[in-house]
Amino acid sequence: MLILGIESSCDETAAAVLRDGNTLLSNVINSQVAVHSPYGGVVPELASRKHLENIYPVVEAALRQAGVTLDDLDGLAVTQGPGLVGSLLIGLSFAKAISAVKGIPYVGVDHIVGHLLSPFLEKAQPEFPYIALVASGGHSSIFLVRDHTDIQPLGRTRDDAAGEAFDKVGKILGLEYPGGPVISRLAEQGNPAAIPFPRAWLGPDSLDFSFSGLKTSVANYVHQRQQKNEPFNIPDVCASFQEAVVEVLCTKVLKAAQMHQISTIALAGGVAANSRLRAALQNLGAEHKIKIFMPSLELCTDNAAMIALAGFYHFSEKATTSFDTDAYSRSPFLHPGPVFGGGSPKPKSPELSVEP
Numbered sequence: 090m091l092i093l094g095i096e097s098s099c100d101e102t103a104a105a106v107l108r109d110g111n112t113l114l115s116n117v118i119n120s121q122v123a124v125h126s127p128y129g130g131v132v133p134e135l136a137s138r139k140h141l142e143n144i145y146p147v148v149e150a151a152l153r154q155a156g157v158t159l160d161d162l163d164g165l166a167v168t169q170g171p172g173l174v175g176s177l178l179i180g181l182s183f184a185k186a187i188s189a190v191k192g193i194p195y196v197g198v199d200h201i202v203g204h205l206l207s208p209f210l211e212k213a214q215p216e217f218p219y220i221a222l223v224a225s226g227g228h229s230s231i232f233l234v235r236d237h238t239d240i241q242p243l244g245r246t247r248d249d250a251a252g253e254a255f256d257k258v259g260k261i262l263g264l265e266y267p268g269g270p271v272i273s274r275l276a277e278q279g280n281p282a283a284i285p286f287p288r289a290w291l292g293p294d295s296l297d298f299s300f301s302g303l304k305t306s307v308a309n310y311v312h313q314r315q316q317k318n319e320p321f322n323i324p325d326v327c328a329s330f331q332e333a334v335v336e337v338l339c340t341k342v343l344k345a346a347q348m349h350q351i352s353t354i355a356l357a358g359g360v361a362a363n364s365r366l367r368a369a370l371q372n373l374g375a376e377h378k379i380k381i382f383m384p385s386l387e388l389c390t391d392n393a394a395m396i397a398l399a400g401f402y403h404f405s406e407k408a409t410t411s412f413d414t415d416a417y418s419r420s421p422f423l424h425p426g427p428v429f430g431g432g433s434p435k436p437k438s439p440e441l442s443v444e445p
């Protein structure tokens with residue numbers, strides 16, 4: 090089965106061609122970082138306009154690199170949400186248009202599901218059930234994954250996502266956008282124990298996250314020193330902040346595995362590219378006899394290969410999406426109930442098992 094995946098939920102326009110759910114024939118990603126960098130964050134309208142400009146060349150390149158044409162495709166998988174609605178609509182409309190003209194079925198994919206299945210794009214694959222930690226710019230969530238489409242949320246962020254905290258701390262420190270990769274690099278020269286930034290545990294059994302207090306604590310530390318004209322060591326701030334995030338993520342994902350007696354953990358999402366987090370989780374795995382899986386770096390951050398893969402599993406269960414389907418900004422996985430706000434109906438997405 091040959092699937093074209095399309096991703097446009099934030100600031101990457103991406104397309105990928107996947108054969109039989111296991112052979113990635115192409116994976117094209119056009120990043121808009123240079124467009125948004127001067128603003129220190131993603132500007133939604135600029136993102137939509139860039140997607141509109143890039144979607145055709147990116148899809149065309151993905152097909153060309155895979156050596157296939159639209160006529161060879163058996164299915165289209167496109168990110169339906171969560172994300173910036175204006176950006177999502179570009180990919181969704183493009184997929185619907187191809188589907189209508191070529192008669193190829195399409196399926197809307199949840200971006201978070203794409204992330205948490207991304208370890209299946211690698212040779213070494215987790216066995217079910219496993220605990221997934223998705224840490225990205227928009228989400229920090231823990232899931233119990235029983236099957237490719239049977240996914241139960243166990244915890245989520247109550248405020249800022251882990252990647253969002255990295256990006257906001259980057260801004261506070263005057264670093265280039267996005268802050269995550271820059272902080273990760275600077276932290277290598279810093280002392281992770283230099284500044285005792287707070288860890289939000291939210292109760293002994295909570296699997297939820299909160300990173301906004303940590304971000305505020307970094308902001309206070311920096312601003313107090315700036316006001317007094319006192320020097321401070323940026324690598325130490327980066328390393329100490331990063332350590333606080335890594336410790337909370339690792340502790341909670343380990344707790345989830347222990348609570349559910351599961352011996353496999355998979356890490357996904359942009360923050361999964363963080364080398365300190367990868368190393369800390371590997372150490373934890375060795376210590377507690379837990380198998381750890383994580384995608385290669387280019388499959389951690391946003392891509393369409395993971396969307397094509399999730400689409401493959403939906404198609405395998407005979408799920409398709411209808412033409413009147415809308416994009417959604419909040420994931421129905423994490424926020425049961427209306428996902429558009431204002432009482433609009435839930436999107437007609439493939440039936441995925443969600444336990445509140």
Ligand code: KG4
Binds near residue numbers: 225251268359
């Ligand atoms: O998954 P992703 O590409 O997009 C979303 O779905 O949000 O994640 C992007 C996030 C950004 O916040 C970025 O700063 C963060 O992932 N990130 C990192 C690293 N690389 C990307 N955070 C920490 N360390 C990294 N090496």
Ligand code: ZN
Binds near residue numbers: 200204225390391
């Ligand atoms: Zn993402």
